[in-house]
Amino acid sequence: MQYEIVLPADYDMGTIERRVATRAGATDDFPGLGLKAYAVRRRGRFGSALNAYAPFYFWADPAGMVRFLQGPFRAIVDDFGRPAVRHWVALARHRGPGATSTPVLATRESSTLAADLAPAGAIAEHVRTPALGAGVHSQVVGLDPSRWEVVRFTLWSAAPARLPADAVAFEVLHVSDPELHRLLPA
Structure with missing residues (x-):
């Protein structure tokens, strides 16, 4: 799941x-x-045209997502208003060679499934296990069936020399991963 709070161009990201x-x-x-x-996204860095706070979550248990939205999410609502929360069904999860390092960057790639293809074939094309480079911590592929959109979140333990084409990049300020072992077994 992810929500993105777009901030003014002159916003002090130190806040x-x-x-x-x-x-x-x-x-x-x-x-x-x-x-x-x-x-976060910072205007002028990694191709971003805007500032934003945009955390994302990989849930090991959907009940945890509900508890979060009913509890701690209140702080976001109080400070920024209630943003739209996008969520996807996880199709694939991959551990990268950099999984033992702390992620410093994340990318989000999205693609809409072609309307003339059967969902199973179109989805299978996106789920194939990719060749993950040395700087990849992990990767999750999700599906939003309301939009027939596949999204690929990649966490990077080191910034890649080149970002994937059409990727939105995020600087990672902190990672909480209490149940990552349930999603990415060793």
């Missing part, structure tokens, strides 16, 4: 950094959470 530094520990042991990447 978000301080927020993460003081509050991120609250999800370090959150039940049902596989991984939360406290992610």
Whole structure:
């Protein structure tokens, strides 16, 4: 799941950094959470045209997502209003060679499935196990069936020399991964 709070162009992103530094520990042991990447986009960095706070979550248990939205998510609503929360059904999860390192960057790639293809064939094409480079921590592929869109989140333990084409990049400020072992077995 992910929500993205777009911030003004002149917003002091240090405010978000301080927020993460003081509050991120609250999800370090959150039940049902596989991984939360406290992610931001900064205008002018990694091709971003805007500033945004855009954390994303890989849930090991859907009940954890519900508990989060009914509980700690209240702080986001109180400070920024209630953003739309996108969520996907996980199709594939891959552990990368950099899984033992802390992620510093994330990318999100999206593609709409062709309307003239049967869903099973179109989805299978996106789920194949990719060749993950040395800097990849992990990757999750999800499906939004309301849009017939496949999304690929990749966490990078080191910034790649070149970002994937059409990828949206996020700097990762902190990672909470209390139940990552349930999503990415060794």
